[in-house]
Amino acid sequence: MTVIQTEALTKRYGSSQVAALADLSIEVGDGVTGLVGANGAGKSTLIKILLGLLAPTSGSASVLGHDIRADGEAIRQVVGYMPEHDCLPPDMRCIDFVVHMGRMSGLPPAPARERAADVLRHVGLAEERYRLMGGYSTGMKQRAKLAQALVHDPALVMLDEPTNGLDPAARDDMLALVQRIGHDFGIPVLVTSHLLGELERISDHVVVLDGGQLLRSEATQAFLADTGVVLVEVLGEDDAQTRMGEALAARGLVCRPRGTMIEIDPVEVEGAGDDAAAAALAHDRLRDLVRDAAADLGVGLVRLQPQTGRLEDVFREEVPA
Numbered sequence: 001m002t003v004i005q006t007e008a009l010t011k012r013y014g015s016s017q018v019a020a021l022a023d024l025s026i027e028v029g030d031g032v033t034g035l036v037g038a039n040g041a042g043k044s045t046l047i048k049i050l051l052g053l054l055a056p057t058s059g060s061a062s063v064l065g066h067d068i069r070a071d072g073e074a075i076r077q078v079v080g081y082m083p084e085h086d087c088l089p090p091d092m093r094c095i096d097f098v099v100h101m102g103r104m105s106g107l108p109p110a111p112a113r114e115r116a117a118d119v120l121r122h123v124g125l126a127e128e129r130y131r132l133m134g135g136y137s138t139g140m141k142q143r144a145k146l147a148q149a150l151v152h153d154p155a156l157v158m159l160d161e162p163t164n165g166l167d168p169a170a171r172d173d174m175l176a177l178v179q180r181i182g183h184d185f186g187i188p189v190l191v192t193s194h195l196l197g198e199l200e201r202i203s204d205h206v207v208v209l210d211g212g213q214l215l216r217s218e219a220t221q222a223f224l225a226d227t228g229v230v231l232v233e234v235l236g237e238d239d240a241q242t243r244m245g246e247a248l249a250a251r252g253l254v255c256r257p258r259g260t261m262i263e264i265d266p267v268e269v270e271g272a273g274d275d276a277a278a279a280a281l282a283h284d285r286l287r288d289l290v291r292d293a294a295a296d297l298g299v300g301l302v303r304l305q306p307q308t309g310r311l312e313d314v315f316r317e318e319v320p321a
């Protein structure tokens with residue numbers, strides 16, 4: 001199901017010649033969609049336009065079937081939004097704030113209190129809910145912001161940099177929460193990050209922006225597909241890695257050292273039928289050549305593993321240095 005659709009969406013701030021978003025056409029569906037790009041790539045601009053908070057310069061978009069220009073209010077009623085920056089009143093208790101946000105979204109008093117208690121439990125703030133938010137850690141503030149985005153049982157959530165300022169453990173917890181929202185609760189999620197690799201594990205689909213332009217929009221699996229490159233680690237005398245590299249080169253393989261490993265480019269095979277069959281044959285041939293080289297040299301083969309792609313590689317491939 002398509003939950004967000006944009007068509008040639010462009011945004012210029014003021015009289016700026018540089019577009020913060022340029023001709024962006026994307027579709028977002030169910031599950032977790034990662035919106036990835038460096039600082040200034042246009043992620044927050046896109047989210048604000050989708051919420052009807054900011055008017056695009058040109059182009060069109062719809063969210064859950066609502067037009068962003070005409071139906072901003074209807075969109076904000078059914079979408080949960082977690083803004084990037086700190087927006088929590090420091091002198092308010094978290095529970096009161098989340099109840100208030102539920103009331104603002106149209107919940108009657110009793111259901112607002114019930115929902116607030118539920119979402120605060122889900123985000124792990126049950127015990128801290130009566131404390132003033134001014135005394136919260138960054139991790140707790142991020143959770144409170146997430147709770148207010150969920151309190152009115154939204155049909156879609158947009159989370160702007162939910163892991164900002166978190167240490168690695170708190171970041172993992174937050175990512176797990178986001179994944180639960182998209183998969184266990186079944187609420188479609190659009191989540192942004194400037195850390196390219198971060199959303200790989202939790203998103204079903206990734207949209208990559210660079211300087212306001214779309215670099216790629218693809219299933220996460222496609223980013224992480226097998227590259228055909230193989231990494232090898234050998235065990236032996238001090239110069240085992242060098243000797244192994246030379247032996248592989250002598251067998252016609254293109255390789256280079258990478259840390260304690262040797263990285264070997266894929267071999268070409270001809271007449272193997274479809275792409276999958278050719279890739280399988282290429283892998284088999286490469287593995288045979290590596291095993292033979294190790295056996296001839298008398299070095300131990302510690303590891304022989306395919307290298308999969310990473311989101312960072314998209315920038316290496318497509319953005320000129």
Ligand SMILES: Nc1ncnc2c1ncn2[C@@H]1O[C@H](COP(=O)(O)OP(=O)(O)OP(=O)(O)O)[C@@H](O)[C@H]1O
Nearest residue numbers: 013020037038039040041042043044045046161194
């Ligand atoms: N209110 C504004 N007025 C003028 N320029 C703006 C405004 N808001 C954003 N910009 C510019 O638009 C571009 C995109 O900014 P945006 O905040 O959307 O990027 P982002 O990907 O969300 O980055 P960040 O994570 O740093 O917020 C940047 O060049 C930014 O300087």
